[in-house]
Amino acid sequence: MVENFGEYLRTLRIEKRLSLREVEQQSGVSNSYLGLIERGQRPIPGADILKKLAPVYDVPVRDLLKAAGYLKDEDISISENDEIEMAFNYVMNDPRYKSGTRIKGGLTTDVKRFIVEMYEKATGKKLLPGG
Incomplete structure (x- = not known):
């Protein structure tokens, strides 16, 4: 956990x-709220907000969750499905890929993994462990 998360x-x-306005435009999180967080006048935001901010700041969701104290140590066991779900949410919240076709209904874990792997190839970012 980072000592001063807002900073x-x-x-x-x-x-x-x-x-702050650009972050708001890309994430949908209010710039005034973000400013309050940065100045330490609001508590650490929830995981839902951090998932929106991660692609804007170009950091993995897991890193923000860890810095916020939601994930304690690397030895915390996160299931493969949870890893895929977090990576998939990261991809879906990336402002560069907000437009385009969206599938209604649930996707299988294999489909989500495929989407994440294509994103990794397109961006050069590594979201899933291993491989």
Whole structure:
């Protein structure tokens, strides 16, 4: 867990050269709320908000969850399905891929894995462990 999570988010934003308004446009999270978090005037946001911010800040969801204290150590056992689900949510929240066809209804874990693997090939990012 990062000692000052708001400052950590601010550092990520500045490294990406983004304004609070740009983060809001890309994530859907209010810029005023983000500013309050960065200044330490609001508590650490929930996992749902962090999942929206991760692709904007170009960091894996798992890293934000760990920095926020939601994941304690690397030795925490996360099932393969949970890893795939987190990676899939990361892909689906990436602002670069917000437009396009969206499938209604549930997808199988294998389909989600395939989508994540295609994203990894297209972006060069490694979202799933191994391989």
